[in-house]
Amino acid sequence: MYSIKKVAEMLNIPSVTLRAWENRYLAVDPMRTESGYRVYSEENIEDLRWLKEQVEDHDINISQAVRMLKARKEEKSRVQYVSDLGQGTTTDAYQNMRDQIFQKLFHFQGEQANALIDFGFSMYGYDAMLHHILVPVLVRVGDEWEEGKASVAQEHYMTGVISQRFYQFFHVFPINTHLPKALSFCPEGEYHHVGLLLFSLFLRKNGLEVLYLGASTPMDGVMQIIADQDIQMVCMAVTNVTQVPDCDALVTQMTERYPNLIFVLGGKGYENAGSTTYPKWVMTEPSEQWQDWFIQSGHFGANGRH
Missing domain, CATH: 1.10.1240.10 (Methionine synthase domain)
Incomplete structure (x- = not known):
């Protein structure tokens, strides 16, 4: 990995030009350090060298050269x-x-x-x-x-x-307004959210509108979202069994205020938990069986409203 100063020296391209090519034309996408400094890979350097050759040796403007580079790659x-x-x-x-x-x-x-x-x-x-x-x-x-x-x-x-x-893909699939509207998030402190993201996409593909909040979501404001957005289903996932009691407590908190909510609880935490307050809402099916679960669950009938 190379700093912008080193790349400028290696390619004889001024740093200001490198920044302009990146910011205006998206010529390359260097990584950033924690301090925000650019660091360039070998691939970045080869791409910049090729662009310089097109501009200087073939009299091609940089915007066209970048388009050519992307098509070539x-x-x-x-x-x-x-x-x-x-x-x-x-x-x-x-x-x-x-x-x-x-x-x-x-x-x-x-x-x-x-x-x-x-x-x-x-x-x-x-x-x-x-x-x-x-x-x-x-x-x-x-x-x-x-x-x-x-x-x-x-x-x-x-x-x-x-x-x-x-x-x-959240913006690709059409929404069926007769189906429940879902809210998906991982409780605060849970950062592994890819499984929940995939399940949320599965629901979205099947016509549900899903508000996806992502990893480590604090409860502050969640209750208001449920009310304001007419949420009928809440999906949560945790990866550690030690998080299950806290997640169950959140379900209790939400059901006390909104007793008609449907829940889907999943992740390795629930899969490996010996017990839970809400076993009927635990999703144990593997992804290849989600469609069968969707059809058989009873949450998504003809009118879809509960």
């Missing part, structure tokens, strides 16, 4: 993927794409990773990409971080890129 990623795919089975294809996306993200090659993800959605569709490719990539990221094979920065970056792709 996307095509390269697609060609590489198709080449590696060969004559393998669908399972091989999923594994191949998982490996390539993981490696691109592991080395902070975000643009190439996103090009592969776009290509994957066009080839395999929403469900296959999420459950057979992107979720396993997230699991692998977590495993490698726990084993010391991935740094905190790598884990945060990779999780952030994939989570951002998930968020985009």
Whole structure:
């Protein structure tokens, strides 16, 4: 990783020009240190070197050069993927794409990773990409971080890129106004929210409007949201069994004020808990059985209102 000063020296490009190319034209997307300083990867440097060559040697303006670079990188990623795919089975294809996306993200090659993800959605569709490719990539990221094979920065970056792709789908699926309106959040202190995000996307795909608050949400203001937004379903998840009693207490607090609320409680915490105050609301089904649960649960009938 290189500082902007070092990159300017290596490429003979003034720092002010590097900043302008980044801010105005999105030429590269360097990482930032905790102090906010830019740090450039080898891929960033190669991209900047290529852009400089187009501007100086071929008299191409920078905006056009950036567009050419992005198209070039996307095509390269697609060609590489198709080449590696060969004559393998669908399972091989999923594994191949998982490996390539993981490696691109592991080395902070975000643009190439996103090009592969776009290509994957066009080839395999929403469900296959999420459950057979992107979720396993997230699991692998977590495993490698726990084993010391991935740094905190790598884990945060990779999780952030994939989570951002998930968020985009909240605006894609149509809403069925006859179905309950849901609120999803992890209680304060719970930062592992990807499983809840996926479940919220599942509900959204099935027509529910979902207000997703994300990780470590304090209760301050939640009660008002339930009232103001006519919330009928609340989804929460925790990863540790020690968090279950506190989560149950939140359910009690909400039901005392809004007795008609429906709840969905999940995550490793509830899966491994020996007991809970609200067993009827614990979601134990794996993701491949969520659709059956949705049909059989009784919460989503013809009128959808409770």
